[in-house]
Amino acid sequence: MADIQTVGGCKKCGSDAVTCKYNYFEQGDLEIHSWEHKCIDCGHRLTTAYRSDDEDIDFAAEQVNQCPYCQRIGTK
Ligand SMILES: [Zn+2]
Ligand SMILES: [Zn+2]
Numbered sequence: 383m384a385d386i387q388t389v390g391g392c393k394k395c396g397s398d399a400v401t402c403k404y405n406y407f408e409q410g411d412l413e414i415h416s417w418e419h420k421c422i423d424c425g426h427r428l429t430t431a432y433r434s435d436d437e438d439i440d441f442a443a444e445q446v447n448q449c450p451y452c453q454r455i456g457t458k
Contacts, residue, residue, distance in 0.1 A: 384403050384404065384405050385403070385404040385405075385456050385457050385458075386401055386402070386403045386404075387401065387402050387454065388400065388401050388402075389401070389402040389419070389452045389454070391452075392421040392423065392424060392426055393426070394421065394424050394426040395421065395423055395424040395426070397421050397422070397423035397424065399421060399422040399423050400419055400420065400421045400422070401418075401419070401420050401422065402417070402418070402419050402449055402451065402452055402454065403417070403418045403419075403420070404416070404417055404447075404449065404456030404457075405417075405418075406447075406456070406458045411434065411435075412433070412434055412435055413432075413433070413434040413441075413446075414431060414432070414433050414434070415431065415432045415446040415447060415456070416429065416430070416431040416432075417429065417430045417431070417449050417450060417451065417456075419449075419451045419452070428451055430450050430451075432444055432446040
């Protein structure tokens with residue numbers, strides 16, 4: 383189940399029709415937390431995904447369940 387909320391404040395066009403989507407996926411040792419902000423009016427999109435097998439990040443130290451754009455906490 384994706385957790386989607388309307389957050390508004392598009393950086394590109396100023397629209398309030400921006401959705402914030404949190405997706406959580408787990409399989410065995412792999413965890414993926416993905417965040418997407420998308421403006422319905424202009425299509426501007428921002429995405430970030432945290433993977434537990436990504437060696438470039440310190441997964442345990444990242445706030446993976448917190449949106450990097452609007453700082454809300456996602457619910458699984
Ligand atoms: Zn926009
Ligand atoms: Zn957000």
